[in-house]
Amino acid sequence: MMRIVRETRLVVAFAVLLVGLFVLSATTDRASAQDDRPTLRIAVDTLWPTLEPVLGFSSSLARFGLNIYDPIVLRDFRADPTGNTRVPNLIESAEQISPTVWQLNVREGITFHNGEPMTADDIAFSLSAERLWGPDAIAPRGRSFMRGINRVEATGPMTVEIETDFPDPVLPNRFTFQIGYLVPNDFAGMTPEEFGLAPVGTGPYRVTEFDSGERLVMEAYDDYWGGTPPLAAIEWIIVPEPSARLAGLVSGEFDIIVGIPSDQAPVFDNYDDISLYQVTIDNYPMFAFNTLITEENPDNPLVDANLRKAMVSSVDMDAIVSALWGDVTFHPAPFNFQEYGVFYDPEGEAAYPYDPDRAQELLALTDYDGEELQWHITRGFYPNYEQAAEIMVEMWREAGINVRLDIVDNFRLAYERPFHLLNMSMTSEFSGDPLRPLWIDWGPNSNRANAAHRTWVPTDRFIELGNAFQQEEDLDRRIELYRELLAEWEDITPGFYLWRNVISVAVRDGVNWAPFATNTMLFGPGYITVDQ
Secondary structure, eight states, rough: EEEEEEEEOOOOOOOOOOOEEOOOOOOOOOOOOTTTTTEEEEEEEEOSOOOTTTTOOOOHHHHHHHHHBBBBBEETTTTTTOOOOOOSSSSSEEEEEEHHHHHHHHEEEETTTTTTTTOOHHHHHSSIIIIIIIITTTTTHHHHTTEEEEEEEEEETEEEEEEEEEEEGGGGGGGGGGGGGGOGGGGOOOHHHHHHHSSSSSEEEEEEEETTTTEEEEEEEETTOOOOOOOEEEEEEEOHHHHHHHHHHHSSSOOOOOOGGGGGGGGGGOOOEEEEEEEEEEEEEEEEEOOOOOOTBBOGGGGGGHHHHHHHHTHHHHHHHHHHHHOOOOOOOTTTGGGGGGOOOOOOOOSSOHHHHHHHHHHHTTOOOOOEEEEEEEETSSTHHHHHHHHHHHHHHHTTTEEEEEESSSSSHHTOOOOEEEEEEEOOSSSSSSSIIIIIIIIIOOOOOOHHHHOOOOOOOHHHHHHHHHHHHOOHHHHHHHHHHHHHHHOOOEEEEEEEEEEEEETTTTOOOOOOOSSSSOSSSTOOOOOO
């Protein structure tokens, strides 16, 4: 019988505080490249239109990005399967030389896929105002993650200084994320658009073919500083239908497939040479309430927080998660995630849990009179999302709230106004505490507040608390500020988190690899072997 592995991997320790010196000694001995290394073929549901790591910011690019790029700081899944251990990667160390200045000491002996050596100039450009956070930034989404940084400068061939507006003892943790995926200075002479189609990184595999509608091909980069890549090549092939992906895995056309609907898991019981992994990851599907009055929606009932709270209180999310996922995952209280260690409160509960009577009391405080609310959902992007939405619509109907599902084929269509609810997800990785999901993803520089599909304006109190939380160095006070910031978010209720996300990956026998607690699929040295 086929082996099913269900894992809930949760980070339980607070992120390493990077005060003073942050150091890793890495070995870079390489074996000779082997001509008989296998090619791995992976069937996926989608590819993103660009491979530039910040312009292409998405769960799709995150799936394969660390095979092309190296991050400045690495989440070390080999040493710690939770990914909570962070170590220098493209740098030898990071040193806080003053309360507001960090110095990155760049690792020597690393080359890009075009053969050019990596220097401080490449790191300085990757983190620059020109690329990420200036007024005319190439990838302006980077602004959210670079907040508080006012200077990035190569101060020598292998040293970079980063200056912040306030002391930030965990600054290097930011560079595990896609802003820290290293690109060459000035995109190696290409435009950002050209680079996105033919990227140059320092990772174990180099891109040799890319068609965002069909496939992505990577070949081993045998001058990789971290050791010889174990695969000759990796092919990522778009196969939209889950049944077709499974057929390809069974026939031997594919070695790994992703995006398996949970209701199809029993089908895998028919195959004794396939392992199905269902693993929770540091990401949470949710929806945002549109709290704004706009030209397209001048009479938006959801400007009333009591209606939003009534809708949240009308949904028995624990029952929905149990029905759709069994015991694979769970419904969290907002931002009370176990991976935050000391910030996690095991006794913490949502301010507005499922409570039909309270929902009716809140609804009675509004002027809502049955107006239709449109919920935009991207078809098939989040497993079980549409099924959950259908159940929620019925629960809201019973509460007297009228919601219509508009299921569309891509995010571009989902983002088109008017809408009242919008599907999305939020990752909880980044700094090992609530900084990213609660403040960066909802603060004044976030997509939630600035993008064309923005859904709210943060309150003055939220901004005041968020700034204080980001700048606070004392851990006990930082925890207090987190809880105050969370209480302000819940008092506004600009969104609703559904469950901890689950990835489902099937692997044929002979491929010795399993997913970690992340959407990222790692195939570099030390991560995979293939029986031949």
